Amino acid sequence: MQPEHADQAIRYINAAKAALAYFDKHLGKYPFPNLTIVDPPLDAQGSFGMEYPTFITAGTAWFVPVGLRFPEEVVVHEFGHQYFMQLLATNEFEEAWLDEGFNQYYEGRIMDETYGARSAVVDLFGFRMGDLESSRDDYVHNDDIALGSSFGNTWQLPVGQYSMLTYTKTATWMRTLEGLVGKPVMDEIMQTYFIRWKFKHPNGQNFIDIVNELVPKRLGSKYGTDMNWFFEQALYGDNVFDYELLSIKNQINEERPQTVITVRRNGDGKIPVDVLVHFKNGKERLFFWDGKARQHQFTLTENADVLWATVDPKQKIYMDTNLNNNSLTLKPSSAPAAKFATKFLFWIENWMQWLAWLA
Ligand SMILES: [Zn+2]
Structure with a gap:
C-alpha cells in the first residue's frame, strides 16, 4: 500500500475476500495459495488495474469516499482475471469477450451481491448505481448500438467500440442469457465450462457447445434444439432488442x-x-x-x-x-422521479471512460 492509502487497505482486502468466496462457490476453486495486490501511487495510474497470475494491481486515491466503490471494483475485476484468461486461458487477441466480457459479467454479479444491486458502484449524495446496470447503461446508451458484434479480432472491432463491445455488451448479453435459462442453469453452464477447460485453451465455440448441450437438457424444447439463435443475434450479430x-x-x-x-x-x-x-x-x-x-x-x-x-x-x-x-x-400512476437521469448518465459516461483505461 502507498502510505497515503493505508486506511483503504481494508477495502481491497474485503473486496478480494468477497471475490474469492464468490468464485469458489459459483465457478470453481482458486487453486493457488497466495494472491498479491499491489497499490500503485496516484501519479502512476497507468499501472492501475492490471492482471497477472496470482498478482494484480489495484488503484485508488486518498480522497475516494466509501460510497464510490472504484477501489473495490478494480480488485474484484482484476481478481476475476485469475479465472478468465489465466485458469481459462482464452485468446484475448482473437476473442476478447471470453475474458474481459465474462469477467465483466462476474464483476457485476459479485459487486451487486456484495454491495447492493442498485448501489454497488456508486452510493453517494443520492446517486446510486449497481455494477451490472452500469454495464447495461453503457451498452444501451451507446451512440450507435448496432455498430458491431462483440465477436472478432480486436483490430476488426469498430473504432472506439472495443470497450463497449468487449466489456459491457458481453456482460449485458451474459446477464440476458442468465435471465433466459435461470441462474441455476447459468451456473451449471459456467461450472461445466470451468471443469472441462481449466488449465486449457477454450474458444468461444467450446463455450457455446456447453450452452447448447445443457439448455435443452435442463429446459427441454422451451428455446428450441439449441441456443444458436441467441448467439447469432447477441454475440455474432448487432441486433437490437426492444x-x-x-x-x-x-x-x-x-x-x-x-x-x-x-x-x-x-x-x-x-x-x-x-x-x-x-x-x-x-x-x-x-x-x-x-x-x-x-x-x-x-x-x-x-x-x-x-x-x-x-x-x-x-x-x-x-x-x-x-x-x-x-x-x-391504464390509470396513470405517480411517475418515478427522473430528474437526475441526464446528469447521472453524464456522470456514468465519464466513469466508464475511466474504467476503459483498465485491463
Ligand atoms: Zn479486465
Missing part, C-alpha cells in the same frame, strides 16, 4: 368484458418474452410470446378489466434497450 407494451383495450364484446393487449417488437432482435397481465380484481396471468412477429395481440376474456400489463416483468431481457416502454397502466 419490446414495448403498446396498448391495453378493455371493451365489451357480446355483453362480456374483453381485453385486447398489443405487444410490439421495435428492434430487429427476436427473443422470447413473458407478458404479465394484472386485472382490476387483483388476478394476474403470465403469457409467453416467441417475440418473432412485428407485434402480437392477446385477447383475454376474464370477466374483468385489465389494469396494467408489462412485457418481460422479470427483466430477463437485460439487453432490452428501453425498459421504460415495457409496461402500461
